[in-house]
Amino acid sequence: MNDQSTERSDSSGAPRTTPVKSATFDDHTLSEIRRAAATGIYDIRGGGAKRRVPHFDDLLFLGASISRYPLEGYRERCDTEVVVGARHAAKPVVLRTPITIAGMSFGSLSAQAKEALGRGANAAGTSTTTGDGGMTPEERGQSKLLVYQLLPSRYGMNPDDLRKADAIEVVVGQGAKPGGGGMLLGQKIGPRVAEMRTLPEGIDQRSACRHPDWTGPDDLEIKIQELREITRWQVPIYVKVGASRPYYDTALAVKSGADAVVLDGMQGGTAATQNVFIEHVGIPILAAIRPAVQALKDLNMHRTVQLIVSGGIRSGADVAKALALGADATSIGTAALVALGDNDPALEVEYQALGTTAGAYDDWHEGQDPAGITTQDPTLAARLDPVAAGRRLANYLNVMTLEVQTIARACGKSHVLNLEPEDLVALTVESAAMAGVPLAGTDWVPGRST
């Protein structure tokens, strides 16, 4: 290529300098300023943080060597079963894999998508979770293990469904918006969603960010007591928090009597939240696990109160790293939707028509999802075959489970929960500090050793 052909000159014949775009005012920033100026409303979208943050990709497993010996792949047993909630519950949840499906509401998702999540989870031997809007008969019917969320809005909350649940999750916050309440815009408040939430059809629904009947850990302890009394101490009670102050939140959840703590990093998705909230509030899951585990250890509750982590879990490697840092299980939301068919390049023409592209589609709140997942439009929702989509999710969960086992065996572990921080090193100073493991090739753990 001839450089001179693209390098223009001014009238004097001197070459022009190459135009420079600002790193601060980049194209995205400029477009957002223009969008805000034109519309007068903040950007609302689905999904989790899109910015690059230190993540599991910044960690590596060391594997076995002369000082450690591996297990024989496919021959020597490597267990994956995890029991959640044995601290107080008569019937703890037994998971065949340490990967669960995170809370996502009927309303934000179509009935077909909820059914597919249940089918996929059943086949893989794990649990699904309701969301802000209550429990539908379809999702109870399709989920062998169903966690029922108690959210600040209490939409659709009723004791009959509470007693049908296999576990209860008191949602204090979520990673995409610690300190914020839910949203569901009018396009998705159809007749059935409106009835379940006792709201007028078509309004832009905003959920409360604080629970209506308790405000702190002392109250929460009594709230949990009430839930146990209503369910006769049979099922586990989880407490879910968005990752922000993981040490104290975990300690206070334990103090409140939780059987399990669900910790959701900023990469965790949401159905609809302000972009500024998603990208600027909360911390990455990588930075949150070790403080939470430390709180459990300080209270002598590690492995007694289970820690379930979420937010950007994509592969068995991510799961293995979370477990090695001390988590008992993981939870996936966005990845599960992708497995069902979300953001599929096969739908590129339709994504283009919506002004986006496959892989970037995040207007889940608008209800126009061509994949039939984040919609309440009956025509669009009918596109998703819950049986086939459930099969895809089951395949994906099984692949991730095999990946975790592969890594665990390579580290010489006969159970995936035997993975430990000592199996890990970090590629960057930041991730080493956050994960509390040495920078690769050194014995330096920033912030913990000199």
Add this chain to the structure above:
Amino acid sequence: MSDAPNLARNVTVLDLQNTPVKDANTALQTAQDGAFAMLNPGGRHALACGLDAPVSVSIEGHVGYYCAGMNQHAEVTVRGNAGTGLAENIMSGVVRVTGDASQSAAATGHGGLVVIEGNASARCGISMKGVDIVVGGNVGHMSAFMAQAGNLVVLGDAGEDLGDSIYEARLFVRGKVARLGTDCVEKPMRAEHLDTLRDILARAGMEAAPEEFTRYGSARALYHFKIDNAGAY
């Protein structure tokens, strides 16, 4: 505990001085009908919660948090005061308190009737979803916050920010309102509202003339996100 109550012969007594809360609640939750008296509640929490049958329960004294929580079908009477979250998320039945109730009484209630003969503290009827609430005295601030459906009837005064961010619930106040919350406005009292109010007062056993009340409800200005409402969100 005050003087022992004079109980009818067919009432099953659950004395919390020697019966754990768990056992007492199980007895109530597994009964299909009948009358029960809980003695010596001593401010204990989560009493008579999760009931799901037309039993009658009289609690003889003060109760702690979440008494009669998520009630269905049962009639629960507290002869004393109640702590936070009385009858939270009630679905049906009747819960009555002869004294005062603390914060968040009848929070998120979907149905049934909650009667507080004394005063109710802050956030009474918060996020109510269909319950009818009658308060003989005053209610505290932020009562009926984000109230979605049902009726809140206050025979006394209401504190600040009544009905803030209200949806479709109806509020009836006989006394003064310190300040209305965002998007909550005074509304005309039509014949249908007088009938509704008369019926609720009768069911609650409260004597008051419906004509003495003022009705409040949603201006519905915040039902859709609009930049001109930015200061109100």
